[in-house]
Amino acid sequence: MVEKWRKKYLTALPAVDVVVTNYQQKNAALNYPHALLVQAAQTVVAQLRQKILQAAAEEEVKQLQSTIDGVVQQMEAWLNSLHQPSLRRVINATGTVLHTNLGRAPLAAAAQKAMQEAVSYCNLEMKLQEGVRGSRHEHIEKLLCKLTGTEAACVVNNNAAAVLVALNTLAGGRKAIVSRGELVEIGGSFRIPEVMKAGGVQLVEVGTSNKTHFADYQKAVDEDTALLLKVHTSNYKIVGFTASVPLSELVKLGKETGVPVMEDIGSGLLIDLTPFGLAKEPLVQERIAAGVDILTLSGDKLLGGPQAGIILGKRKYVEEIKRNQLLRALRPDKITLAALEATLRIYLTGNPLKEIPVLAMLSMPAAVLKERAFSLAQAIEKRAAGTLKVEVREDFSYVGGGAMPTTKLTTFVVAIRHQRLELTEWTEKLRLGTPSLVGRIQDDWLLLDPRTIDEAEKEEVVQCLT
Numbered sequence: 001m002v003e004k005w006r007k008k009y010l011t012a013l014p015a016v017d018v019v020v021t022n023y024q025q026k027n028a029a030l031n032y033p034h035a036l037l038v039q040a041a042q043t044v045v046a047q048l049r050q051k052i053l054q055a056a057a058e059e060e061v062k063q064l065q066s067t068i069d070g071v072v073q074q075m076e077a078w079l080n081s082l083h084q085p086s087l088r089r090v091i092n093a094t095g096t097v098l099h100t101n102l103g104r105a106p107l108a109a110a111a112q113k114a115m116q117e118a119v120s121y122c123n124l125e126m127k128l129q130e131g132v133r134g135s136r137h138e139h140i141e142k143l144l145c146k147l148t149g150t151e152a153a154c155v156v157n158n159n160a161a162a163v164l165v166a167l168n169t170l171a172g173g174r175k176a177i178v179s180r181g182e183l184v185e186i187g188g189s190f191r192i193p194e195v196m197k198a199g200g201v202q203l204v205e206v207g208t209s210n211k212t213h214f215a216d217y218q219k220a221v222d223e224d225t226a227l228l229l230k231v232h233t234s235n236y237k238i239v240g241f242t243a244s245v246p247l248s249e250l251v252k253l254g255k256e257t258g259v260p261v262m263e264d265i266g267s268g269l270l271i272d273l274t275p276f277g278l279a280k281e282p283l284v285q286e287r288i289a290a291g292v293d294i295l296t297l298s299g300d301k302l303l304g305g306p307q308a309g310i311i312l313g314k315r316k317y318v319e320e321i322k323r324n325q326l327l328r329a330l331r332p333d334k335i336t337l338a339a340l341e342a343t344l345r346i347y348l349t350g351n352p353l354k355e356i357p358v359l360a361m362l363s364m365p366a367a368v369l370k371e372r373a374f375s376l377a378q379a380i381e382k383r384a385a386g387t388l389k390v391e392v393r394e395d396f397s398y399v400g401g402g403a404m405p406t407t408k409l410t411t412f413v414v415a416i417r418h419q420r421l422e423l424t425e426w427t428e429k430l431r432l433g434t435p436s437l438v439g440r441i442q443d444d445w446l447l448l449d450p451r452t453i454d455e456a457e458k459e460e461v462v463q464c465l466t
Contacts, residue, residue, distance in 0.1 A: 005058045013048060014068045016041045023072050032079060044074040091457050091464070093439040095411055095449025097361045098401025102438065104300040104307070105401075106357045108346055111305065111339040118338035137322065139337055143344040144312060147270060148285045150295070152318035154311050154327070155340065160190050161330040162296040162309030163264050167227070168199035169321045170260060170294065174226035177204045179212035179245070181238060182231035186402050192231055192264075201227070211243040217250065221257050228254055230263040230292075232282060251291040260293035260317060267403040268297030268310060270347055276363040278399070279407045284312070293317055299336075301401045304358035305343035306336045361451050362399065366410045372450035373412035376458060380414065383466040389417045397451045413440075413447040416465065430464055437464040 002010070019041040020034070048066050055061045065074060090102050098104045107115075118124075127134040137154045144153040156162050167176065176196060183205070185191045196203045204225070206216035217228060228250050247263060254261040269281045281302065287295050294317050299308030309330075311321060321327065332340075346355045353359050373392045381390050393415050396408040418426045423444055430437040430446075440447040453461060 006052060006055070006061070009052045009061050009064075009066060010049060013045055013052075013066055014071055016045060019045065019068060019071050019075065022068050023075055026072065027076075036079070037075070040075045040078045041071065043078060044071050047074075088434075088436055090436040090438055091461060092452045093437060093448040093461065095395070095397035095413065095440060095447070095451050096400035097358055097397065097452055098301055098399060098403060099452075100401055105304045107306060107339055108304065108343055108356050110346060110350070110355065111342040114338040114342035115335050118334045122334055122338070124334045124337070136331065136334075136337060139341050140310075140344065143341065143348060144310065147344060147347055148288050148312055150288045150312040152313065152315040154318055154322050155299075155332055155337065156309040156311070156327065156330040157332050157336070158307050159264070159266070159296055159298040159309040160195065162311050163192075164195055164199050165324055165326045165330055166262060166294050166296055166311055166321055167196055167201050167229075168326060169324045170262060170317060171202075171226035172200040175202045175204050175222075175224050176227040176229045176262075177206055177217055177220045177225060178229040178231065179207045179216075180205045181207060181209050181212055181242075181244060182229075182233060184231055184233055210238055210241060212245055213243060214245050214249050214253070217245060217253055221253070221259060225257070225259050228259050228261045230261065232264060232266045247287060247290050247292060254293065255291075260314075261291075262294040262296070262313075263287060263292050264296045266298060267301040267401070268299065268303040270303065271352060271359065273302075273359075273362055277407075277409055278362060279404045281404065288312060294321075299340055299343075301403055302358065302399075303343065304352070304356035306339040308332055308336055308340050357454075361397075362409070364451055366412070369410075369450055370412040372453075372455070373414050376448065376450060376453070376461065377414045379458065379462045380416065380465055383462055385466075387419050388465065389419060391415045393447075395447065395449070397449055409451070411449055411451050413449045415442075415445045415447050417445050433464050435460060435464070437461060 016038060020037045023037060023041070048064055048071070051064055052061050065071070092099055092102050123134070125134050125136050126132070140155050141153045144150060156165060178192065183192050193203055204220050206212055206220050230247060230250055247261070250261050253259075265282060265284065265287055267281065268284055270284055272283060274280050284295065284297060292313065294311065294313035297303070297310050297312075299305040299310055311318060343356065346352050353363050377390050377392050380388060384390065391414070393413055395411055395413040397411040398409070399407055417423075423441065423446065427439070427441065427446060440449065448461065
């Protein structure tokens with residue numbers, strides 16, 4: 001049975017039509033549709049009713065704004081929230097360069113400009129010189145061929161799509177052989193076995209989780225084998241008593257048996273980053289030179305471009321993939337292609353280590369990071385007026401995005417603690433601010449890593465904190 005005090009407050013809740021009328025009288029200049037006003041009033045009243053029902057004591061209910069004026073104010077807040085975009089700019093101070101939750105690779109200035117220009121009409125599928133219809137893949141294919149040495153290329157909307165359409169094209173209804181140690185799962189439950197199943201491919205596992213030998217593949221090949229599949233384990237490492245078959249040996253087996261070889265390389269690196277302290281990753285052009293028939297990779301990871309799935313390889317296989325009906329469902333739009341083209345042109349004619357943000361962050365010297373950390377700390381202390389405790393510490397940055405999981409990059413962070421606010425309350429305020437500021441929490445301190453903070457964002461960071 002509902003308590004008397006609870007029933008009193010439930011009964012006192014204003015009717016939706018009364019709230020709407022009151023709102024319209026106070027906000028005559030605003031022209032919201034009547035149905036939206038009704039929805040806003042219903043939502044606020046329903047929330048208040050729920051709070052009254054769930055309250056443990058009457059004192060909690062007394063704090064609620066359940067009068068007509070109170071409900072109208074909450075309606076205004078609800079309606080105002082509709083004007084706020086859900087996707088908002090975030091200052092990434094976590095030190096994780098390819099932060100999946102924050103959109104992975106930030107785009108180069110040239111890519112951003114190209115996207116803006118492509119917003120209007122553009123020659124997406126038109127050859128301007130001949131005045132006839134063209135292919136959207138042509139804009140990217142020439143660049144990829146020059147950069148990687150591949151015979152042909154096409155692009156889809158992400159690497160999962162690239163793997164799916166390639167598997168379906170080359171091995172749909174038949175067998176594909178893959179090592180047990182390469183049956184990876186990445187974020188969002190993308191699993192190689194499930195993708196193969198979705199592509200209509202019969203999975204043939206060979207070897208063990210830690211050791212697979214050339215003979216394992218050799219014995220598994222039969223007349224129904226359509227593909228030899230290799231998957232780069234970019235998001236985890238098996239160490240110790242291990243063995244795997246190099247791509248060159250699989251290519252040799254493929255030539256002997258007439259079975260094409262496909263590799264999912266994952267991140268898609270075009271420049272060797274080992275001089276900057278990063279782990280060795282296979283370069284795209286090296287895999288093409290090794291003779292792989294089809295190579296798939298991501299555009300928004302170590303390549304530093306927009307989200308895209310890139311398919312490279314022998315022309316006869318790429319052209320077959322282009323004819324697959326799935327490709328139309330998976331193709332990228334003009335904005336993505338514009339950003340990817342601009343990014344690839346930087347590799348060809350520009351300075352990628354400076355112009356592509358991901359590469360600039362990953363190659364940033366420790367001395368520069370230390371200087372930036374102390375400069376940021378001093379700026380914060382100057383404006384904090386004693387409300388923040390600020391320190392500079394040596395720490396580590398991470399690549400992120402499922403790439404180079406064992407790599408730790410030396411950095412210097414600004415460690416901050418608020419003198420009055422609880423850490424959870426304070427960091428929530430920072431996340432919900434404009435712009436949103438997201439750092440790393442460690443031992444009751446907020447850590448800000450200058451590796452992922454653009455120099456142009458420094459003043460905004462200080463404003464957010466102070």
